[in-house]
Each structure stands twice: as structure tokens, then as C-alpha cells.
Amino acid sequence: MSVTENQAAAGGGSARAVAILSSLGRFLVIAVTTYLGLLAVTFFIGRVIPIDPVLAVLGDRAPTAVVERTRREMGLDLPWIEQFYLYVKAALSGDFGTSVLTTNPVMTDIRRVFPATIELATLGTIIGAVIGVPLGVLAAVKRGSLIDQVARIVGLIGYSVPIFWLGLLGLVLFYAKLQWIAFPARLDVVYEYTFTPITGFYLLDAAIQGQWDVFYDAWRHIVLPAALLGYLSLAYISRMTRSFMLNELAQEYIVAARAKGLSERRIIWGHALRNAAVPMVTVIALSYANLLEGSVLTETVFSWPGIGLYITNSLQNADMNAVLGGTIAIGSVFIAINLLSDLLYRLLDPRTRVG
Amino acid sequence: MSAETIQSRRAWLLSDRPVSRLQARLGRAYVAWRRFSANRLALVGMLIIIALLVVAAFADVLAPYSPTVGDLKNARLLPPGAAHWFGTDDLGRDIYSRIVYGARWTLYVVILVAIIAAPIGLLVGTIAGYAGGWTDTILMRITDIFLAFPKLVLALAFVAALGPGIENAVLAIAITSWPPYARIARAETLTVRNSDYIKAVQLMGASPFRIVLRHIMPLCISSLIIRVTLDMAGIILTAAGLGFLGLGAQPPLPEWGAMIASGRRFILDQWWVAAAPGAAILIVSLGFNLLGDGLRDALDPRSGDQ
Numbered sequence: 237m238s239v240t241e242n243q244a245a246a247g248g249g250s251a252r253a254v255a256i257l258s259s260l261g262r263f264l265v266i267a268v269t270t271y272l273g274l275l276a277v278t279f280f281i282g283r284v285i286p287i288d289p290v291l292a293v294l295g296d297r298a299p300t301a302v303v304e305r306t307r308r309e310m311g312l313d314l315p316w317i318e319q320f321y322l323y324v325k326a327a328l329s330g331d332f333g334t335s336v337l338t339t340n341p342v343m344t345d346i347r348r349v350f351p352a353t354i355e356l357a358t359l360g361t362i363i364g365a366v367i368g369v370p371l372g373v374l375a376a377v378k379r380g381s382l383i384d385q386v387a388r389i390v391g392l393i394g395y396s397v398p399i400f401w402l403g404l405l406g407l408v409l410f411y412a413k414l415q416w417i418a419f420p421a422r423l424d425v426v427y428e429y430t431f432t433p434i435t436g437f438y439l440l441d442a443a444i445q446g447q448w449d450v451f452y453d454a455w456r457h458i459v460l461p462a463a464l465l466g467y468l469s470l471a472y473i474s475r476m477t478r479s480f481m482l483n484e485l486a487q488e489y490i491v492a493a494r495a496k497g498l499s500e501r502r503i504i505w506g507h508a509l510r511n512a513a514v515p516m517v518t519v520i521a522l523s524y525a526n527l528l529e530g531s532v533l534t535e536t537v538f539s540w541p542g543i544g545l546y547i548t549n550s551l552q553n554a555d556m557n558a559v560l561g562g563t564i565a566i567g568s569v570f571i572a573i574n575l576l577s578d579l580l581y582r583l584l585d586p587r588t589r590v591g
Numbered sequence: 592m593s594a595e596t597i598q599s600r601r602a603w604l605l606s607d608r609p610v611s612r613l614q615a616r617l618g619r620a621y622v623a624w625r626r627f628s629a630n631r632l633a634l635v636g637m638l639i640i641i642a643l644l645v646v647a648a649f650a651d652v653l654a655p656y657s658p659t660v661g662d663l664k665n666a667r668l669l670p671p672g673a674a675h676w677f678g679t680d681d682l683g684r685d686i687y688s689r690i691v692y693g694a695r696w697t698l699y700v701v702i703l704v705a706i707i708a709a710p711i712g713l714l715v716g717t718i719a720g721y722a723g724g725w726t727d728t729i730l731m732r733i734t735d736i737f738l739a740f741p742k743l744v745l746a747l748a749f750v751a752a753l754g755p756g757i758e759n760a761v762l763a764i765a766i767t768s769w770p771p772y773a774r775i776a777r778a779e780t781l782t783v784r785n786s787d788y789i790k791a792v793q794l795m796g797a798s799p800f801r802i803v804l805r806h807i808m809p810l811c812i813s814s815l816i817i818r819v820t821l822d823m824a825g826i827i828l829t830a831a832g833l834g835f836l837g838l839g840a841q842p843p844l845p846e847w848g849a850m851i852a853s854g855r856r857f858i859l860d861q862w863w864v865a866a867a868p869g870a871a872i873l874i875v876s877l878g879f880n881l882l883g884d885g886l887r888d889a890l891d892p893r894s895g896d897q
Contacts, residue, residue: 273736396876401869529741
């Protein structure tokens with residue numbers, strides 16, 4: 237801290253230091269209020285909406301003694317504001333209560349299932365970005381051409397299709413009819429005892445241990461759900477890339493580059509795309525966050541044992557602690573990605589360095 | 592009608608010096624319509640939505656069978672054919688009839704969400720924009736907080752607490768979808784807030800309440816309508832997702848998402864049970880997306896062709 241202060245005092249780049257400090261301060265305020273907001277909403281859902289929160293947590297078959305104890309443990313005899321304070325304190329230490337269904341602490345369950353979701357969403361985003369960015373660039377460069385039309389239709393359908401329905405149809409075609417992919421699960425039962433995950437990302441774990449048969453099996457399980465999520469993010473990424481590229485291609489530096497005699501390829505991929513890269517990082521980050529959320533429906537269709545399936549299973553069993561814990565987990569990561577991509581945008585964009 | 596009268600009517604509509612308010616309004620509408628109808632995809636979108644309205648209105652006439660009572664004895668899980676265009680489901684109900692009646696529930700959800708969420712956003716946005724200062728900061732902070740939440744997961748948690756049902760699903764979706772409207776309304780308010788006509792109304796002694804209600808809100812409506820239309824597809828998809836998870840419409844309501852869920856058990860052998868309602872969702876969402884895009888390009892030339 238003192239180094240920054242000294243720099244500021246010295247005058248060299250003091251404006252920049254102040255700008256960075258103030259934007260960091262703003263970032264902190266936004267982050268704290270947003271997280272408090274998330275906790276306030278889940279508090280409201282868990283404690284205010286149900287007529288009897290104890291019943292919502294324990295179900296209606298719990299013995300009276302347990303109900304009384306839980307009521308006291310949950311602090312339901314305290315005033316609202318104190319309850320909320322205790323709730324926030326518990327949440328910050330990672331205590332979301334116990335799941336009725338699995339009888340584990342919710343946090344333990346979430347740690348167990350989250351890697352599966354991250355693996356799926358990451359692969360989906362990679363697929364979406366690898367196809368979506370070039371598609372968007374081509375659509376912008378050859379505006380009005382066939383490829384532009386195709387990109388537009390692909391994008392529009394991606395915005396309009398119910399993902400769980402597409403997943404079901406995909407299962408009919410690729411699993412039942414063509415038998416290209418494996419049945420809905422994460423890994424074949426055969427490997428249940430021969431394979432020990434290290435990081436929880438099965439593709440990575442299998443590759444590290446050199447178990448290529450496991451890797452192939454995991455791939456056959458993940459490829460369809462990941463491709464579907466990839467399609468969703470492709471629709472978004474290609475549309476945004478096209479609009480950023482159109483914006484860049486209309487700038488004067490493009491005319492200057494052409495006048496200089498640069499090849500069209502270098503102008504597009506070297507100059508225009510590079511300038512569009514900063515907002516595109518944000519877009520890809522946002523689409524990653526959206527996939528984390530979209531995985532709820534996809535995981536249900538493909539019996540993928542991630543956080544989405546955990547939430548929907550808990551929903552069906554009225555396991556409110558688990559539902560809200562899962563909501564906070566997804567919400568926290570979602571908010572973190574949102575905020576960080578915003579911060580990244582400010583730090584990466586050269587124009588914000590000047591002020 | 593001769594070519595000349597059409598010509599002169601067009602000239603009247605496009606006149607630079609309209610003599611009445613009506614002429615000016617009709618002229619503006621005509622220009623917007625010409626821009627809109629030049630976009631073929633937007634017209635397709637409009638046709639889809641008109642078809643949805645017609646199907647929902649005349650469901651009784653268009654559906655040959657009952658949507659809820661099936662023929663369990665003779666018509667279980669029949670493939671598509673002459674008697675049952677889209678086949679029948681596990682309870683012997685005609686899927687085509689169920690989809691026709693399902694159009695009503697889709698409209699019901701979409702309209703209710705729009706009626707609840709848009710006014711909330713409009714109110715929050717115009718008040719924040721007009722009042723400024725602390726009111727603005729606090730209201731917009733709340734809006735941004737809601738904007739940063741994952742919508743589907745939050746709606747899921749809300750319905751889990753409220754209990755499954757189509758009304759609760761509507762409520763949950765509305766609670767999570769108002770923030771963008773607030774932002775739009777605020778942005779529009781900021782552009783007109785310091786204009787001369789607002790100053791004039793202020794000098795005439797109008798209360799802030801009246802200014803916001805009568806002089807600012809009407810100006811926010813058109814951009815709000817565009818945004819709501821664009822959001823319709825998302826609302827339909829969220830509602831269908833909730834229905835698919837068993838949290839939205841409950842059986843035997845012919846809601847499309849719930850129909851896909853019930854077809855899931857037979858997906859490998861009787862794929863048509865789930866295929867048809869999903870296609871209906873896809874077509875209607877596509878219609879709203881195309882219509883929304885077209886409206887945006889026609890009414891809001893600033894955003895141009897994106």
C-alpha cells in the first residue's frame with residue numbers, strides 16, 4: 237500500500253494510481269453489496285416465504301423435540317435483523333446447514349458435485365468460443381453473404397430453443413439410434429472402482445494418470461451435453477463478435493491499414509479482432525457464467541452429477557437447505573465472474589489507462 | 592382505388608408539414624411500418640405471433656379432442672397419423688389438441704410476466720432517473736444487484752419456497768426479470784429530464800408525481816415494448832424449463848414444458864410425445880425473437896443493424 241502512496245505522492249503516474257484505487261474501491265463496494273443482496277434474497281426465500289421455516293427444513297415427520305431444537309438453532313426466536321446477521325455469518329464460514337436427503341453438510345455436498353459442473357461448463361465455453369468467434373468474424377467481414385445469414389439463423393435458433401428438449405432429441409439420435417455416445421451419466425459403471433479422481437475433472441484426471449480408456453469413456457459421456465451448452469454460448473458469442481467486428485471495421489484505422497497495403501487477413505485478424513478482444517473477453521466470461529446456470533436443465537436431462545442435478549434432486553425432495561445452498565453456490569460464482577469480467581474490462585482497455 | 596389516390600395518400604402520410612397531430616402520428620407509424628415490413632424475417636415473426644394468438648383464441652374450434660381426457664383403452668402412445676396428427680401420449684390424449692390448448696398457457700405466462708415486471712421496472716427506473724441523488728443511487732444499486740443474479744436458479748429457488756404451480760412460476764419469473772426494464776426507463780428518463788418541456792411543466796406547478804406519470808413514462812414506453820418483446824422468448828424458455836422440472840404448470844394442464852417432461856420417460860421409443868411440444872416452444876420463441884429484432888430496427892434507428 238505504501239508503495240502506491242509514495243508513487244502517488246511523487247506525482248509520476250499519480251492520476252493513474254488514484255484512478256486504479258478508486259475503481260478498486262468502487263469494485264469492493266459493488267462486490268460486497270451484491271453478495272449481501274444475494275444472501276438477503278436467499279434469506280427471504282428460506283425464512284420469510286415459508287409459513288414455518290423449521291417445517292421447510294425438516295419436513296413434517298420430524299419429532300417435536302427435534303423441531304424445537306432446530307427452531308432454537310436457527311435462531312427463529314430472535315428479531316429479523318439479528319437472524320439475518322447470524323445467517324450471513326454462517327454463510328460466510330461456509331455453513332449452509334445439513335441436507336436432509338444426503339445427511340451431509342450442504343457445503344460438503346457442493347464441494348463434491350461442483351467440479352462436474354465446472355468441467356461441463358468449461359468444455360461448453362471452449363466449444364462455443366472456438367466456433368463462435370471465427371463465425372462472428374466471418375459474418376461481419378462478409379456482411380449480408382450466405383455465411384452471415386447462416387450465422388444469424390444459427391444464433392436465433394440458439395436463443396429460441398429449449399435446451400432440455402434439444403438434449404432429449406440428441407439422446408434419441410446419438411445414443412439410441414447411432415450409438416455414438418454413452419448413456420446419460422458421467423462415467424461407465426465399469427470404471428467405478430478402477431478410477432480414482434484427483435481433481436474431480438474426470439477428463440483431466442484420466443489424462444494425468446494415463447488411463448486413456450477412462451478418458452475415452454469420459455469423453456463419450458461429456459461430449460453431447462458439452463456440445464449443447466457450447467451451442468448456447470456459440471449463439472451468444474458469435475452474435476456479439478459480429479457486432480464488435482462491424483464496429484471496428486468501420487473505424488478509420490482500418491482505412492489507414494488498407495492504405496498502407498496490409499493484407500486483408502492481417503487487417504481482420506491482426507488489427508480489428510485485436511481491438512475487439514477486450515469486450516470479447518467480457519462476453520466469453522459472461523457466457524461462461526450463463527452456462528453454469530444453464531447447466532441446471534442440461535444436467536437433469538443427462539443425469540450429470542453436478543450442482544444443477546443436486547439442486548433439482550433436492551427440489552423434488554423438498555430439501556430446502558440444499559436448494560438454497562446450491563443457489564448461493566451458483567449465484568456466488570455467477571456474481572464473481574460478472575464482477576471480475578467487469579474489472580478485467582476496465583484494466584485491459586487501454587483507454588481507461590489514460591485518465 | 593386508383594393509383595393516384597394511393598399516391599396522394601402516401602404523400603399525405605409522408606408530408607413534412609403535418610397539419611394535425613393525427614396526421615403526424617399516422618405518418619410516423621407509416622414510416623415505422625415501412626421499415627418494419629421491409630424486413631422479411633420480422634414479418635415471419637409477426638405471422639408466428641398472430642398465429643399463436645389465433646390458435647389460443649380458437650382452441651375450442653381447432654382442437655379435435657379434449658386436452659385433458661384421453662382414450663386410455665384404444666389410443667395409448669400412438670405414433671403420428673391421420674387420426675392423431677402428432678400422435679398420442681401415455682394417457683391416450685391427442686398431442687395436437689394439447690399443444691393447441693397449450694398456446695393459451697404460454698400466452699397466459701408471457702402476458703402476466705410482462706404485466707407484472709414491466710410496470711415495476713418502469714416505476715423504479717423513472718423515479719430513480721427523475722429524482723436523482725441518493726434515491727437514484729439506492730434504487731440503481733438494488734437493480735444492479737438483481738441484474739447480477741442467475742435468473743433461472745433464483746426463479747427455481749423462489750418456486751421451491753412458494754410451491755409449484757403456474758401462478759408461482761409467473762411470480763418467480765417476474766421477480767427476476769424487471770431489472771433491465773428499470774435500466775432502460777432510467778436511461779430514457781435521463782435524456783428528457785432536463786429538456787425544456789419538462790421545465791415548462793414544472794413552472795406550471797405540476798407535482799413530481801404528475802410529471803413522472805404523464806410526461807416521462809409515456810416516452811419510455813416504446814423502448815420498453817421492444818425490450819419486453821425481445822425478452823418474451825426468454826420468459827417462455829424459463830417457464831418451460833420450470834414446467835419441465837415439475838415446478839410450473841401441474842398435470843393435467845397442457846403446458847408445453849410439462850408435456851416434454853412427461854414425454855421424457857418414453858423418449859427412446861415414443862419420441863413424438865416430447866418432440867412436438869418442444870417444436871412448438873422453439874417456433875413461438877423464434878417468432879418473438881424475430882418480431883423483437885424487427886421492432887427494434889424499425890422503431891429505434893439508433894441501434895441500427897446489429
